[in-house]
Amino acid sequence: MKARARERTTGRVSESTIKRLSLYYRTLAVIEASGQKTVSSRDLAFRERLTPAQVRKDFSVFGSFGTRGLGYPVGELKSRIARILGIDRTWNVAVFGAGKIGTALLAYWEFQHQGFLIKGLFDRDPRKIGARHGDLVVTDVAQLESEVARAGIEIVVIAVPAMAAQEIADRCVRSGIKAILNFAPVNLVLPDDVCLRTENMSMELEYLSYSRVNAGRAPRAVPGNDLP
Amino acid sequence: MKARARERTTGRVSESTIKRLSLYYRTLAVIEASGQKTVSSRDLAFRERLTPAQVRKDFSVFGSFGTRGLGYPVGELKSRIARILGIDRTWNVAVFGAGKIGTALLAYWEFQHQGFLIKGLFDRDPRKIGARHGDLVVTDVAQLESEVARAGIEIVVIAVPAMAAQEIADRCVRSGIKAILNFAPVNLVLPDDVCLRTENMSMELEYLSYSRVNAGRAPRAVPGNDLP
DNA sequence: AATTGTGAAATTGTTCACAGCA
DNA sequence: TGCTGTGAACAATTTCACAATT
Numbered sequence: 234m235k236a237r238a239r240e241r242t243t244g245r246v247s248e249s250t251i252k253r254l255s256l257y258y259r260t261l262a263v264i265e266a267s268g269q270k271t272v273s274s275r276d277l278a279f280r281e282r283l284t285p286a287q288v289r290k291d292f293s294v295f296g297s298f299g300t301r302g303l304g305y306p307v308g309e310l311k312s313r314i315a316r317i318l319g320i321d322r323t324w325n326v327a328v329f330g331a332g333k334i335g336t337a338l339l340a341y342w343e344f345q346h347q348g349f350l351i352k353g354l355f356d357r358d359p360r361k362i363g364a365r366h367g368d369l370v371v372t373d374v375a376q377l378e379s380e381v382a383r384a385g386i387e388i389v390v391i392a393v394p395a396m397a398a399q400e401i402a403d404r405c406v407r408s409g410i411k412a413i414l415n416f417a418p419v420n421l422v423l424p425d426d427v428c429l430r431t432e433n434m435s436m437e438l439e440y441l442s443y444s445r446v447n448a449g450r451a452p453r454a455v456p457g458n459d460l461p
Numbered sequence: 462m463k464a465r466a467r468e469r470t471t472g473r474v475s476e477s478t479i480k481r482l483s484l485y486y487r488t489l490a491v492i493e494a495s496g497q498k499t500v501s502s503r504d505l506a507f508r509e510r511l512t513p514a515q516v517r518k519d520f521s522v523f524g525s526f527g528t529r530g531l532g533y534p535v536g537e538l539k540s541r542i543a544r545i546l547g548i549d550r551t552w553n554v555a556v557f558g559a560g561k562i563g564t565a566l567l568a569y570w571e572f573q574h575q576g577f578l579i580k581g582l583f584d585r586d587p588r589k590i591g592a593r594h595g596d597l598v599v600t601d602v603a604q605l606e607s608e609v610a611r612a613g614i615e616i617v618v619i620a621v622p623a624m625a626a627q628e629i630a631d632r633c634v635r636s637g638i639k640a641i642l643n644f645a646p647v648n649l650v651l652p653d654d655v656c657l658r659t660e661n662m663s664m665e666l667e668y669l670s671y672s673r674v675n676a677g678r679a680p681r682a683v684p685g686n687d688l689p
Numbered sequence: 690a691a692t693t694g695t696g697a698a699a700t701t702g703t704t705c706a707c708a709g710c711a
Numbered sequence: 712t713g714c715t716g717t718g719a720a721c722a723a724t725t726t727c728a729c730a731a732t733t
Contacts, residue, residue, distance in 0.1 A: 445639060518702090532714065700723100
């Protein structure tokens with residue numbers, strides 16, 4: 234293949250590849266900050282505890298970004314990944330639920346998630362409505378439909394109690410929302426064209442529990458080498 | 462195989478099976494609360510958006526729990542899963558970082574995670590040390606080693622800034638901790654026998670972003686998340 | 690000499706399809 | 712009849728290994 238970096242329009246890309254792209258992106262930011270200009274699949278693999286072949290395969294799905302004998306140009310690789318992930322733009326986000334989780338997310342956001350702009354914070358509780366969090370004011374969830382439209386919300390974070398989550402999700406979907414990040418411990422039922430991710434801390438804790446109980450054999454991603 | 466429910470001691474169990482067990486567990490609690498006494502693989506599969514064969518395969522890894530023609534006894538299945546996951550006991554947990562994320566976790570915990578008991582909350586900031594959160598008092602992180610030992614901490618949650626996370630993790634590991642749930646946006650480097658899970662909200666948001674940009678063909682999530 | 694890009698092989702995970710049992 | 716348990720078929724993902732390129 235002619236080596237001028239070419240982006241390929243690919244058919245099916247696996248979820249795991251996309252998740253790893255996200256990891257690479259974060260690590261590339263660190264590498265870029267350190268001043269390093271190129272990075273090899275071996276280097277990146279070592280940092281992520283993956284194999285170099287995996288790293289190359291992940292990138293090759295989208296085309297040829299690297300230079301044989303040299304590696305990948307850090308800055309360019311990073312911006313290509315940003316483009317693939319769709320984070321070379323901003324997204325308007327609304328958070329539903331101004332309780333502990335909702336407000337903790339706001340704090341988390343401050344120094345992270347540059348491209349995901351929180352444009353709305355909603356709650357049902359009259360005692361919370363009107364409260365300020367940074368430059369956001371808690372809005373009555375009754376105004377969900379009008380505010381989602383007005384603020385051009387594209388992604389919704391659900392941080393309300395389990396009981397209320399399905400109703401909020403339904404109303405968001407009816408307002409045209411197609412991407413939901415759910416923190417409520419409940420299986421939301423949504424149309425197939427809505428992308429839903431459920432953040433599930435129980436699952437992670439239970440996985441830790443499982444692996445402690447079955448401590449003899451721990452699950453390992455062995456770092457792998459192409460050549461020493 | 463003789464049909465008396467028998468637990469099998471299995472060799473390699475996939476991570477995805479364990480994650481799904483966690484999902485089944487949560488759903489079984491809902492089913493149990495509804496009074497339903499048996500559940501079929503078809504029923505469970507429908508609720509989790511999986512295939513019935515997948516559900517049966519997951520259970521069969523650990524033995525035969527069901528009754529042909531009838532399904533699985535809800536209560537018994539639930540407690541078997543609890544045993545497999547190691548949540549038929551309690552675990553002593555410490556949280557490092559009493560900032561927004563750490564304290565949000567505490568609130569989240571209240572009505573969840575019954576078996577994971579928070580026995581310590583630590584921070585470095587003198588203004589936070591001594592503050593009460595429910596029946597926990599923020600302890601100086603200087604006492605990490607002594608408190609981990611005294612309270613019999615087995616699982617650690619890291620909710621400190623990225624800068625400080627590796628140091629905390631190292632000290633925990635030196636104190637004998639073998640299971641860490643990390644909320645700091647950094648790749649921790651730890652010995653192979655320490656089980657580490659990193660909760661990564663960026664990854665989920667970026668996945669949503671990706672699937673909106675590539676909206677033509679909707680993404681199917683993996684176990685752990687939403688769809689098969 | 691170093692390192693990518695990629696078919697082919699190996700491995701892992703999922704679904705099928707049906708025997709066997711309540 | 713209905714539904715589990717499971718080997719065999721199939722599908723997806725990862726790793727290998729090496730030609731191609733700088």
